[in-house]
Amino acid sequence: MSIQAINVRNQFRGKVAAIIEGPVVSEVDVETPAGIVTSVITTRSIRDLGLTLGSEVVALVKATEVSIAKL
Template sequence: MSIQAINVRNQFRGVVKEIIRGDVVSEIDVQTASGIVTSVITTRSVDSLELKIGSEVVALVKSTEVSIATL
């Protein structure tokens, strides 16, 4: 499946900066031009995608809700 086939409009190219592996899920920090994007994905997906520090990736962000609060 190509990235174009995925229905996600917010796509940020970046490089994996940190991987915190867990037994079931892992936390991935991706450095993008706009800053760090953090994703929590299954550890199985980390292995399947062969993610490593320095891997070039695209962070795909899809949200049904964005909340905003005043300071």
């Protein structure tokens, strides 16, 4: 299967900089020109996608809620 189009507008191309694996979920840090984007995905997905350090990926961000705290 290949993706021909996607409606997510916030896309950040980058490379996997770090993977912190847990038994069920894991953190994936993606280094992008805009900075580090961290995603929490299932550990199974990391295996299914074949993600390793240096893998080229696209981080797709679609937020349903954004919280702001005053400093």
